[in-house]
Amino acid sequence: MKSVSHLQASQLLHNKFIVVLGDSIQRAVYKDLVLLVQKEKYLSLRQLRSKGEMTFEQDCLVEGGCLGQMHNGTEYKEVRQFQSAHHLVRFYFVTRIYSRYMKSILEDFRHGLKPDLVFVNSCVWDISSCSWVDDYKENLHRFFDELREALPEETLVVWNLTMPLGERIKGGFLVPEHKAPQLRYDVIEANFYSGTLADAYGMDVLDLHFQFRFSLHHRMKDGVHWNAVAHRKITSLLLQHAAEAWGVILPCPVTVYGERKSGVTRTCRKIFSTSRIKCGLLLSKLSQVPAPQPYLPVLPAKEPSELQLQLPLEVPQPHGSTDACTRSASLKPAI
Incomplete structure (x- = not known):
């Protein structure tokens, strides 16, 4: 699989608002995405391990982290x-x-x-207790139900399945000692249920467990986190999935072939997984829609300016912080 380049990522996400939700692995996904839209470079080991720092590659710590109490608990x-x-x-x-x-x-x-794109996962912390099954299933239902109600239909929500865990887990995850050996098997069960449920709620599913099952050499010694090469592959999978959903040809220059109507691009969406789960539970309801053909010659879009959608001049203030580095900011309109 070819990696998405800096230029491709920058153009694909032009005037887009992306939200990443999740644990420390998702934080590294966010960092790699921020890095890629600015330069053709991989994350350093120090950048992967850092958390709660005031700034990373010109970003801003808005709330928590070193502004509050640094710890490894569930309230961090x-x-x-x-x-x-x-x-x-x-x-x-x-x-x-x-x-x-x-x-x-x-x-x-x-x-x-x-947001235009939401990339979300939460699993390892959720299933670290002994009686996790019922609570996790109920919380997934609540989350998907409220997320669907809170976001407009055109927002692309991608639920990514948890990546393979090691036999031994050490580091920041507070897992009971007797629970650690079983956790990697619980992840498979949790992935099956969360992926099926996400699809039922109309979310897209990115199966990272399947994608990295033969890439365990890129997993770090703590048995949980992954190196910079793996995270660039995650970013590429995510952006390729988003490009397909938005009807965009990734090879530069970015070309849109989706049909626009009332300001919204008609897209073809499917679950980005090649694993075959019994009964096809992870097959998308929209899989019958013809998939785009990214390798066929495509005429340039008649109105390239359609890609340059203007962001609102005001960014909302999320819950919480009034510190010097604020969540509210202004974005210049596209020219």
Whole structure:
């Protein structure tokens, strides 16, 4: 699989608002995305391991992190945001798929700027307790139900399945010692249920567990996190999936072949997974729609300016911070 280049990522996400929700692995996904829209470079080991820092590659710590108490507990908070003239990327650190804090994030979506792309996962922290099954299933239902109500239909929501865990887990995850060996098998069960449920709610599903089953050499020694090469592959999978959903040909220059109507591009969406789960539970309801043909010659769009959608001049203030580095900012309109 070819990696998405800096130029491709920058053009694809031009005037887009992207939100990443999840744990420390999702934080690294956010960091790699922020890095790629600015330059052709991989994350360093120090950047992968850092958390809660005041700034990363011209982004801004909005809430939590070193502004609050640094710890490895489930109440840890970290909100980051990167903003340029034509890109807005935000990250929320969460340890539970549904909680009081998650409800406040959903309120941000209801009353603030609507994201164009939401990339979300929450699993390892959720299933670390002994009796996780019923609670996790119920919380997934609540989250998907409220997320669908909070976001407009044109927002692309991608639920990514949790990547393979190692036999031994060490580091930041507070997992009971007797639970650790079983956790990697619980992840498979949790992935099956969350992926099926996400599809039932109309979300897209990106199966990272399947994609990385033969790439375990890119997993770090703690048994949970992954190196910079793996994260660039995750970013490429995500952007390729988003491009297909938005009807965009990735090879530069970016070309749109989706049909636009009332300001919204008609897209073809499917679950981005090649794994075959019994009964086809992870097959998309929209899989009957003909898939786009990215390798066929495509005429340039008649109105290239359609890609240059203007972001609102005001970015909403998410829940929480009034610190010097604020969530509210202004984006220049596209020229």
